[in-house]
Ligand code: B12
C-alpha cells in the first residue's frame with residue numbers, strides 16, 4: 001500500500017483575489033485541494049485572519065473580555081485599528097459599520113469619511129462590513145466605495161436585494177465585494193450568477209453566513225464544506241470564489257462566551273478553526289487571544 | 305458505499321431465483337435484504353459455494369469496524385462511520401474524550417481527575433455532556449500502576465490501558481478483563497510476543513505504527529490471527545499529519561473498502577499541546593477530522609465545556625434539527641397574572657427563551673410553536689411562525705380561562721407579527737419583546753414598573 005493510492009483527483013482552483021492596493025495588499029484563495037490537504041495537491045497559502053473594529057462604540061453588554069483589550073480605543077476606530085495592527089499583528093482590518101444601526105439619521109458622508117481615515121491610518125488592507133440592513137448598507141457602501149477609490153477594499157455584505165447598486169459602485173472605484181446568502185449553497189450560486197452578469201468574477205468573495213459554536217456552527221461548517229467541494233472537486237466556475245467567515249462577532253454574542261472569559265476565547269477560536277477546516281479563506285476575528293490560538297494551530301500546517 | 309441487497313441476491317443460487325426457502329425466508333431477495341440489514345448468518349442458505357460465501361461476508365461487513373470499549377451503559381461504541389463529510393448523511397458515533405492518568409500522578413491528582421469527569425458534566429439544550437473514557441498510562445511503577453488500574457475500574461467507564469511494557473500491559477488487562485479495556489500499544493516491535501496472548505484475551509487492541517504503512521502491516525497480521533477489534537494510531541506529529549493520515553484512513557476504508565485501515569482512530573496528539581487552551585483546540589480539530597478516541601492530559605473547567613458542546617455540534621444529525629415538543633411549559637408558580645411567551649420549537653431557541661424567563665424570577669408560560677425545529681426568523685420566513693399558527697394554538701391552550709391579565713410576549717425579531725397576532729387574539733395585550741431573549745429580564749422589569 002502507498003498512501004498515494006488513495007489521493008483525490010481535483011478539478012478546480014479557488015480564485016485568487018487581492019485585497020488592498022500597492023504597498024499594502026493581501027492575497028486570498030488560490031487553493032486547489034480541500035482545506036489543509038497539501039499532501040495531495042496545492043494549497044497555495046494559509047487562510048488570512050482579519051481583526052474586527054467597530055466604527056461606533058459597541059453596546060454596554062459587549063463582552064468584558066473584548067473590552068479588556070479594546071476598552072481604551074472603542075471611541076476611535078482609527079486607534080482601535082492601529083492597536084490591532086501594531087499591538088496584535090493583524091494582517092487585515094475589518095471595519096464593521098455599527099454606526100448604521102444607531103438611532104436617528106445616518107450621516108453617510110461622515111461614515112465614509114471615517115472609513116477613509118482608518119484606511120489612511122493603517123498599513124494593512126481593509127474589509128468594510130455593513131450591519132445587515134440592506135438600505136442603510138447600500139447607501140453607506142456606495143459612498144464609501146467612492147470616497148475610498150483606489151483603496152481596493154473588500155465591501156459587503158451584498159444580498160439579493162441590493163447587489164446591483166453596491167457592485168456597480170465597487171466596480172467603478174476598484175473594490176471587491178462580499179456576496180452573502182443565508183446558509184444555502186444554491187442561493188450562494190444564484191447570487192454569484194446574478195452578480196457575474198456584470199461584475200468581474202475574480203473580485204467576489206462568498207459569505208455563506210457564520211453561526212457560532214452551539215448556535216448553528218454545524219450548519220455553517222457543512223455549508224462551507226459543501227461550497228469548497230463544489231469548487232475544487234467538481235470545478236464549478238460559479239463557486240470558485242474565496243469564502244469569508246465572520247466568527248468574531250457571532251461567537252461573542254453567545255452568553256457562554258460573555259460569562260466566562262476562557263470559554264469565550266475558545267468559543268471564538270473553535271468556531272474560527274472549524275470554518276477554516278471547512279474552507280474559509282478569510283476569517284474576521286474579534287479577540288486577540290482567540291486569534292493567537294488559531295494562529296498557533298495554523299503554525300502546524302505548511303503550504304504546498 | 306454500503307452494498308445493495310440486489311447485488312447480494314445476484315450471487316445467491318441461480319442468480320437469486322432459486323427461492324427454495326431453506327433459509328427460512330420466502331425468497332432469495334428477502335434473505336439478501338436481511339443479510340444487508342444484519343441479523344442473519346449467511347450459513348442459513350445451504351446452497352452456497354464457499355467462495356461466494358466469503359464474497360458475501362466481505363460485502364456485508366461495514367467498511368469501518370464497529371469497536372466497543374467498556375461494558376454496559378457507559379460502553380463506548382466507535383467506528384462504523386458511513387461518510388467522509390457530515391453533509392453526506394451524518395457522523396454517527398461521537399468520539400470518546402479520554403482523560404489520562406498515570407502512576408506518576410500522586411493519588412490526589414489521579415482522584416481529582418476521575419472526579420472531574422462527573423464534576424464537569426455539563427448540560428446543553430437538556431442534553432448531558434461529559435468526558436467519557438479514562439486512559440491509564442504506565443510510567444515505571446508497576447505496583448502503583450496496577451492498583452491505579454483497579455481503582456479506575458471502579459468508575460465503570462471505558463478504559464484504555466497504555467503501557468510500553470507488554471508484561472505490565474497484560475497484567476493490567478488481566479485485572480480488568482471483564483471491563484473490556486482497550487490495550488495499547490501493539491506495535492511492529494512487540495506484535496510477535498503479544499499475538500498469542502491477544503488471541504486469548506478477547507479485548508479490543510490499540511495498534512500503533514509510525515506511519516500508515518506500518519499500521520497496515522500490523523492490522524493485517526492481527527486480522528489474520530483473528531484479532532479484529534482494533535483501534536489505530538498512526539502517530540501523527542502535528543495537525544497537518546493528523547489530517548493527512550486520518551483522511552486517508554477514512555477515505556481508503558469508505559471509498560475502496562480497504563480493510564487494513566477500516567478501523568476507528570485513536571489520537572494522542574492533544575498531549576503535545578503547550579497548555580490547556582491549545583489542547584482543547586487540537587482536540588476540537590480532531591473531533592471534526594475523524595478521531596474516535598481523543599486523549600487529553602487533564603480535564604479543565606475552562607476548556608472542557610466548549611469542547612463538549614463542540615463535539616455535540618459536529619455529531620448532530622444535520623437531517624434533523626433538535627426540536628422540543630409543542631406544549632405549554634410552566635416556570636415558577638403561575639397565577640392569573642402570569643406572562644405568556646411564544647417562540648419556536650427549535651431546541652436552541654426554546655432553551656434560550658426558557659432560561660431567560662427563569663432569569664426574570666417571575667413565573668411564566670413558554671409556548672414553543674411547532675415550526676419544524678427552525679429558529680425564529682427561518683420559521684417566520686417559511687410561514688411556520690405567523691399569526692394564524694400562533695393565535696389558534698393559544699386559543700386552544702386553555703390559558704385564556706386561567707388568566708385575568710392576558711399578556712403575550714412575542715420575539716423582537718418578529719415585531720412585524722404584532723398586528724396579525726392582535727387580530728387573532730382579541731382581549732390579549734400583545735407585547736413585542738426584545739430581539740434577544742437574553743435581554744428579557746431587564747425588559748420585563750421595565751414592563752412591570754410601567
Ligand atoms: C442556522 C440558520 C439556519 C439553519 C436552520 C437552523 C434552525 N434550526 O432554524 C438552516 C441552514 C437550515 C437555515 C435555513 C434557512 N434559513 Co437560516 N439562518 C440560520 C442562522 C445562521 C442562525 C439561526 C439560529 O440558529 N439562531 C439561533 C436561535 C437561538 O435564534 P432565534 O431563534 O432567532 O432566537 C433568538 C431570538 O429570536 C430571541 N427569541 C426567540 N424566541 C423569543 C421569544 C421571545 C418572547 C423573545 C422576547 C425573544 C425570543 O432569543 C433567541 C436567542 O437570542 C440565521 C442568521 C443568524 N446569524 O441569525 C439564518 C437566518 C435565520 N436564515 C434565514 C433564511 C432566509 C433561511 C431560509 C428560509 C433560506 C434558505 N436557505 O432556504 C432557510 C429556511 C429553513 C428551511 N425550511 O429549510 C434568514 C431569515 C431572514 C429573515 N426572515 O429575516 C436568516 C436571518 C439569515 C439572513 N440574514 O438572511 N438557516
Ligand code: SF4
Pocket residue numbers: 316317320322323324325326327328329330331332335348349350351
Ligand atoms: S436458502 Fe438460499 S437459495 Fe434458498 S431461498 Fe434462501 S437464499 Fe435462496
